[in-house]
Amino acid sequence: MKPFAFTLILILAYLAVIIPFADYQRTRPVxxxxxxxxxxxxxxxxxxxxxxxxxxxxxxxxxxxxxxxxxxxxxxxxxxxxxxxxxxxxxxxxxxxxxxxxxxxxxxxxxxxxxxxxxxxxxxxxxGMKYRKWDFMLPLFAGFNSAYFLKDYSKAAQYYKRAGELSGAELFVNLAGRYLWQSGRTEQAIAYLTMMEKGAGNEAVRRSFRIRLQAFREVRRLEEARDRFRAAEGRAPKSLEELIRWGALTPIPRDPYGGRFYLEPDGQVATTSKFTHALGAARKP
Amino acid sequence: MTSILLITLKGIFRDRVFQGIMVMALLFLFIPTIGSLSMRQVTELSITLSLSLISFILLLLAVFLGGTSLWKDIEKRYTFSVLGLPLSRTSYILGRFMGNALFLCLTALFLGVITLLVILWAKGLYPPSRPVRWDNMMIAVLFDTLKYLLLVSVAFFFSSVSTSFFLPIFGTISVYLVGNASQEVYDYLHSGSQAVKVLPGMVVKAASLLYYLIPNLAAFDYKLQAVYGLDIAGRGMALTVLYWVIYTTIMLALTAVIYERREMK
Structure with missing residues (x-):
């Protein structure tokens, strides 16, 4: 076979394979x-x-x-x-x-x-704190976790104190004391998420913070409406629907995770999604 | 000896090794882009990548230049004509080593300068949370260079006892891997953990013996200190330099002794 023909066949064969191959690679499942x-x-x-x-x-x-x-x-x-x-x-x-x-x-x-x-x-x-001794973020995260999730306020105060000492920021010192006791969990979460969202360099991570922040802002709106109802009517609303009928909530709050907000028997605002994608998607009507 | 040194250096340049390094150095251009994939430490990631790239290029040079230098001479029958000259085999070995060493140092200097520029660039893209410690970065590159010079001497030692390039190359790669892990293994064996206590005493003793025999390359690794701007203990550095001088001298002396007695046909 002539070298030219052979080269041509090789090139054609390569083209015949590379196009479907590249196509498959482009559309292959994640x-x-x-x-x-x-x-x-x-x-x-x-x-x-x-x-x-x-x-x-x-x-x-x-x-x-x-x-x-x-x-x-x-x-x-x-x-x-x-x-x-x-x-x-x-x-x-x-x-x-x-x-x-x-x-x-x-x-x-x-x-x-x-x-x-x-x-x-x-x-x-x-x-991480054993190594990144200069970093106030790590004790700050740990403080938030302790206060918000574990409700261990004395441990949280220790972490916040450390974050305050490392950063020199008044805010964390306040968090360690008065703020932690007085503010509700929703306020804590919003403060924390706002900071996290600002710091995230990665778009997917930032978006996940933004969605969570959006969810908590909706929760705060619900809580404020609930408190207004209580002040006006002298009793707690029985359900979210009652609050909506009362007219304190426009627009109707929406859970960005796809869940549905409801009021716990003790008056706490909760959502069927529990602020996670997986549950929100599963329970979506 | 000086003439062998110069011949070695010229030979390396003639083999277009430096052009190869320049091509690899193009990878430095991508470092700030890869660094920006990090969420919170763009500069730190850029320093990590740059120092690792330098270390990798120097490793390739140490293994392939160091491991083939003496072998190639025998293969090309160059050794016989050189050793016919009024020149001791020891001077020949030392000349060859110095030539390789000088090339490694020049490469490290060249890549070190590129790294400084790359980090300046990355730093401009995303200011780091902690100031960049340029002194630590230079220390990291310097100690990496020392580490690979030591590895060249190990490659020479393997070359002196072997007739092919297999032992020098694969032996040196093995020493590189084990030498980087030996400190970790030693610390683990002496940590008093339960898993160690069930090991036979012989194994622990043998591992400890190996720890003292194999070059401790982990000691030369100052990358973390450079990346995160941690303080470096002067005593540790001084001891490491002393260790390097003695270890490299022993390796070269052994190589020379074996080479002097070797029968060349």
Missing amino acids: VEKMGYVPTPQVLKFVSADHKGVTAAALILKSMMYFGAIVEPQFNTLKVPPDYQSMYGTLAAAVKLDPYNMDAYYFAQSFLVWDVHEVKAANAMLEY
Whole structure:
């Protein structure tokens, strides 16, 4: 065969394969698994003196996995993210590079609300505080977790005090004292989420904070309406519907997670989504 | 010895190794972009990537230049003509080592300057939460260079006892991996944890012996200190430099002794 013909056949064969191949690669399903992450000991050995890069790669991997699931349809998650694997990956990352703030920040962003692993989150933050001794964010997160989720106000005050000492900001010192006792949980959550949303560099993570913040603003609106009703009528409203009929709520509050707000028997505002995508999507009518 | 040094250096440049490094250095241009994927530490991630890239390039040089330098001479029958000259084998070994070492230092300097520029750029994109410690970065690059010079001496040692390039190359890579982990293993074995207590005493003793024999490369790793601006203990640095001088000298002395006695046909 002449060399020219042979080259031509090879080029045509390559074109015949590369077009369907590239097509498939473009439309292939999102990798919905985090995949297997070796134990930190193995990772430490094989990454030799590149532990920092390995840690960053693991964190990016979990962030991209989260971004791929959350971004296209951020209101209803068809696939609940594999939070346990994400946590495992981040935990491995901080074993390799205990100073990496991205890992603590990202773990905190999903561990407490979505997975309800507040103790695991605080253990990870405590671990980080041993290394990032200058960073006020870690005790601040831990303080919020303790106060909001664990309702352990004395522990929360210790964390906030530390955050205040490290940052020199009055706000945290106030949080450690008066604010924590006086303000409601919703106010705490809004203050915390506003700060987190501002600091998030990654679009998917920022969006997830923004949605949560939106949900809590709706909760606050409901709480304010409930308190106005109580003041005017001298009794607590029996249900959300009663509040709406009373005319204190326009527009009608909407849970961005797709759940439905309701009033607990003790008057607390709650939602069927429990502020998570997975539950909101599952219970959506 | 000086002439061997210069011949070695010229040979490396003639093999277009430096052009290869320049091509790899193009990767530095992507570092700020990759760094911006980080949520809260763009500059820190850029420093991590830059220092790791330097370390990786120097590793390739140490393994492939160091591991093939002596072998190639034998393969090209160059050794015989050189050793026919009035020149001791020790001077030949030292000349070859110095040539490789000088090239490694020049590369480290070149890449170090690029890194400083890249970090300046990344720092402008997203101001870091903590000031960048330039002194720590220079220390990190310097100690990485020392580490890979030591590795070149290990590669030379392997070359002196082998006739092919397999042992020098794969032996050096193994020493690199084990040398980076040995401190960790030693600390674990002496941590008094329950899992260690069930190990036979022999294993612990053998591992401790290996710890003292194999070069402790983890000691040369100052990347975390450079990335997060942590303080570096002067005593630790001084001891590491002393350790480096002694270890490299021992390796080169062993290489020279073996080479002097080796039968060349």
